[in-house]
Amino acid sequence: MLDLASLTDFLSRPRKVVITTHHKPDGDAMGSSLGLYNYLIQQGHHTTVITPTDYPDFLTWMPGNEEVVIFTQQQELSAKLVAEAEIIFCLDFNSLNRINELGELVRQTTAYKVMIDHHLEPEDFDDYRHWDINACAAAQLVYTFIVDQLNNRALINKDVATCLYTGIMTDSASFRLPNTTSDVHRIVADLIDAGANNSRIHELVYNSASENRLRFLGHCLANCLEILPEFNTAIISVNKQDLQRFDVNTGDTEGIVNYALSIASIRLAAFIVERTDRVKLSLRSKGEFPANEICKKYFAGGGHRNAAGGQSDESLEATVEKFKSILPEYKKLLIQ
Missing domain, CATH: 3.10.310.30 (Diaminopimelate Epimerase; Chain A, domain 1)
Structure with a gap:
């Protein structure tokens, strides 16, 4: 297992990074993944988000979406990226069967595996875990990973904030669920201060139905x-x-x-x-x-x-x- 100091040191130099999330990604899955993506590329990491399947059109507006690789549509490229990765971030899922055929590729790779998740009973496939079942969203945990663990609040720019706000908003049912604590609201306020346009994000996600x-x-x-x-x-x-x-x-x-x-x-x-x-x-x-x-x-x-x-x-x-x-x-x- 990696400790935080070792992980921080490992990420101090540009790495080949893959970020993945569960099949049929929702707002939290894509928001947390693209939030982390927009954070890592600021540090020069060669980063790719790979989703196991497609996802809703109402999430395709987020910053960085144009660079996402969909496994079912680009299997050879996905396999190559996973095989070459030095570290793989696994967001919003706790078992490799949640990413379908991509799971076995991730299991076999020698890359470090980092789980950031809030689901019960995680599978022991990871080398480092930022996990809290009381968190309202994986995007909340990506925020605390960047700010509290990596001490990089300064890199929460508008793109990062926009994606993380989307993840928290959707997984908390627009801040209505019981686990939307005062800490969550303070995080959301910080994301708005960093550039997340809350009314515009709500419009794009909830008022775009066919x-x-x-x-x-x-x-x-x-x-x-x-x-x-x-x-x-x-x-x-x-x-x-x-x-x-x-x-x-x-x-x-x-x-x-x-x-x-x-x-x-x-x-x-x-x-x-x-x-x-x-x-x-x-x-x-x-x-x-x-x-x-x-x-x-x-x-x-x-x-x-x-x-x-x-x-x-x-x-x-x-x-x-x-x-x-x-x-x-x-x-x-x-x-x-």
């Missing part, structure tokens, strides 16, 4: 929403035909589960969608209800207590029924 995406959302709420009042639970289930009908693209389903959770009586919400290869689940909960426990125990997934995900190899209908069958086990927590 007409198809809005019509798809309406379809989900009007035709796919099921309420189970005896369990204070809501389910939105969507089949492949619906995805094709509304021409759903990467990112178009993001956040839909929160509409179900916004109902006053609901303590647990599930968005269950039939993808090409399997069924994916996204769970959200209120209070102390352990959404991550359900995903880990029954759906080969995990995440945070109030925001988790999983998957199923069964049909959409079978997956929905399985999810419903689990609810009696948690009835006391759901109706308290």
